[in-house]
Amino acid sequence: MTTLVIAEHNNEQAQASTFTTIAAANQLSGDTVVLVAGHNCQTVGEQIAKAEGIAKVLVADAEHFSNLVAEDVEKLVISIAEDYSHILAPASTFGKNFAPRVAANLDVQQISDITKVESDDTFERPVYAGNAIATVKSNDSKKVITVRSTGFDAVAQEGGSASVESISATDHVGTANYVGEELTVSERPELTSARVIVSGGRGMGSGENFEMLETLADKLGAAVGASRAAVDAGFVPNDYQVGQTGKIVAPELYIAVGISGAIQHLAGMKDSKVIVAINKDEEAPIFQVADYGLVADLFKVIPELNEAL
Amino acid sequence: MKILVAIKRVIDANVKVRVNAENTGVETANVKMSMNPFCEIAVEEAVRLKEQGVATEIVAVSIGPQQAQETLRTALALGADKAILVKSDDDLESLAVAKVLKNIVEKEEPQMVLLGKQSIDSDNNQTGQMLGALLGWGQGTFASEVKVADGKAQVTREIDGGLQTVELGLPAIVTTDLRLNEPRFASLPNIMKAKRKPLEEIAVADLGVDVAPRTETLKVANPPARQEGIKVETVAELVEKLKNEAKVI
Numbered sequence: 001m002t003t004l005v006i007a008e009h010n011n012e013q014a015q016a017s018t019f020t021t022i023a024a025a026n027q028l029s030g031d032t033v034v035l036v037a038g039h040n041c042q043t044v045g046e047q048i049a050k051a052e053g054i055a056k057v058l059v060a061d062a063e064h065f066s067n068l069v070a071e072d073v074e075k076l077v078i079s080i081a082e083d084y085s086h087i088l089a090p091a092s093t094f095g096k097n098f099a100p101r102v103a104a105n106l107d108v109q110q111i112s113d114i115t116k117v118e119s120d121d122t123f124e125r126p127v128y129a130g131n132a133i134a135t136v137k138s139n140d141s142k143k144v145i146t147v148r149s150t151g152f153d154a155v156a157q158e159g160g161s162a163s164v165e166s167i168s169a170t171d172h173v174g175t176a177n178y179v180g181e182e183l184t185v186s187e188r189p190e191l192t193s194a195r196v197i198v199s200g201g202r203g204m205g206s207g208e209n210f211e212m213l214e215t216l217a218d219k220l221g222a223a224v225g226a227s228r229a230a231v232d233a234g235f236v237p238n239d240y241q242v243g244q245t246g247k248i249v250a251p252e253l254y255i256a257v258g259i260s261g262a263i264q265h266l267a268g269m270k271d272s273k274v275i276v277a278i279n280k281d282e283e284a285p286i287f288q289v290a291d292y293g294l295v296a297d298l299f300k301v302i303p304e305l306n307e308a309l
Numbered sequence: 310m311k312i313l314v315a316i317k318r319v320i321d322a323n324v325k326v327r328v329n330a331e332n333t334g335v336e337t338a339n340v341k342m343s344m345n346p347f348c349e350i351a352v353e354e355a356v357r358l359k360e361q362g363v364a365t366e367i368v369a370v371s372i373g374p375q376q377a378q379e380t381l382r383t384a385l386a387l388g389a390d391k392a393i394l395v396k397s398d399d400d401l402e403s404l405a406v407a408k409v410l411k412n413i414v415e416k417e418e419p420q421m422v423l424l425g426k427q428s429i430d431s432d433n434n435q436t437g438q439m440l441g442a443l444l445g446w447g448q449g450t451f452a453s454e455v456k457v458a459d460g461k462a463q464v465t466r467e468i469d470g471g472l473q474t475v476e477l478g479l480p481a482i483v484t485t486d487l488r489l490n491e492p493r494f495a496s497l498p499n500i501m502k503a504k505r506k507p508l509e510e511i512a513v514a515d516l517g518v519d520v521a522p523r524t525e526t527l528k529v530a531n532p533p534a535r536q537e538g539i540k541v542e543t544v545a546e547l548v549e550k551l552k553n554e555a556k557v558i
Contacts, residue, residue: 093468100438109404109523112433128326135528175447176475183471238467253557274555291538304544
């Protein structure tokens with residue numbers, strides 16, 4: 001038995017999700033092998049080779065891998081799939097995009113978003129926006145799995161000394177072509193790996209009012225998130241969204257400001273270690289999951305909080 | 310061009326789901342069912358593409374129990390031209406659904422299949438991509454914008470760091486994200502008209518597709534409950550608690 005992990009990276013360094021996915025892989029029997037598909041990404045391979053519990057890193061380098069499309073990852077993974085009993089990818093937009101293609105190609109029913117490994121074929125995963133936890137056993141001979149980052153602690157990124165091998169890249173499939181990207185540029189930490197998150201909801205009233213939260217975030221070294229309601233209202237872009245259909249986060253501290261706490265939002269943040277809710281409506285469901293609730297007008301207390309920190 | 314829209318009947322997004330007493334699933338008796346919200350967005354996008362003159366025909370397809378007919382009627386009321394119900398009393402896994410859809414695609418020969426990115430019950434986010442792989446088609450998942458011109462589709466995708474654009478040769482798969490559009494409500498005249506639109510029923514067993522389950526759900530349990538927290542009265546008290554009690558700042 002050997003597990004293949006498909007690394008998420010930007011050709012310069014591996015994302016945090018790669019190391020949590022490796023953590024899940026290391027809980028399975030057998031070796032863990034990591035595949036880095038990219039362009040001029042040798043340093044990523046060397047970085048991952050130092051992580052804990054890895055037998056080997058495979059690097060597939062090609063110009064058409066510089067911005068990966070799902071169709072090309074599918075083809076590459078299929079070209080080496082035979083050697084592996086388990087194929088794991090992060091349950092990020094990167095992994096979600098190609099993993100089901102790999103699964104269908106191999107005639108396997110994928111297990112999405114696992115939060116716990118019970119055994120080599122049995123896993124826990126949240127369903128219904130995290131309102132239920134299903135224990136699922138796969139009877140397929142191969143397993144294709146996506147791993148929810150908040151379910152696993154990242155492996156140590158030092159101490160390992162796996163070999164780094166080059167493998168041949170598969171050809172560009174051509175049914176989909178990368179055109180471009182508009183990435184949100186921010187000095188703040190990334191939402192899914194931030195230690196502290198300050199999130200705003202519909203109660204913020206406008207996009208301009210998010211500036212207060214940005215000030216607070218900068219004082220705490222935090223990322224800024226939002227509820228779906230705030231995204232739908234056009235206050236902030238969709239990549240801020242925390243919830244069932246956005247990002248799943250579990251920081252040390254989550255501060256929810258002007259968020260009522262719809263189940264779809266709670267699904268994305270209720271595993272946070274400490275939750276603070278600030279809302280003027282004391283009946284808001286967010287208070288049911290909050291460790292510390294402050295019933296107050298956010299426009300009064302956020303400036304106060306910014307002052308106090 | 311012809312568009313196929315796949316839709317799923319799920320527990321309504323506003324229902325608080327409860328794990329059943331046997332720990333085998335969630336309570337579904339007397340629970341309001343609706344079209345999966347992402348599927349509504351998919352139907353809306355198909356209708357808009359038809360309004361733009363890009364699409365000429367919209368076929369809605371659902372795989373589910375007899376009652377999924379109501380969900381298909383909703384799609385017809387929103388603007389789909391005809392509907393196909395593939396009847397199955399068992400909940401099919403996404404791989405099986407993708408195989409059934411492939412069968413329908415081969416008969417209907419659409420130039421685009423629109424699907425929701427995930428259903429809010431199983432939260433799998435798989436079917437569109439699986440169908441893409443089975444058909445060998447390109448895909449634009451988590452779409453926030455779809456433009457069709459010159460036999461190609463340009464799809465802007467919601468990704469973790471922002472937005473990404475891909476160009477797809479047709480036929481292609483598109484799965485919808487939240488901001489793609491805001492679905493309309495069906496008007497009463499359109500609801501009445503939908504009753505006369507064609508709705509074909511096929512039993513899943515008649516398709517000759519392998520839909521046998523590959524996984525077993527051993528248990529469905531409640532998530533661990535959070536301990537009840539406290540209310541603080543002032544900002545000063547909040548800061549003090551975060552510093553000294555929770556020790557997170």
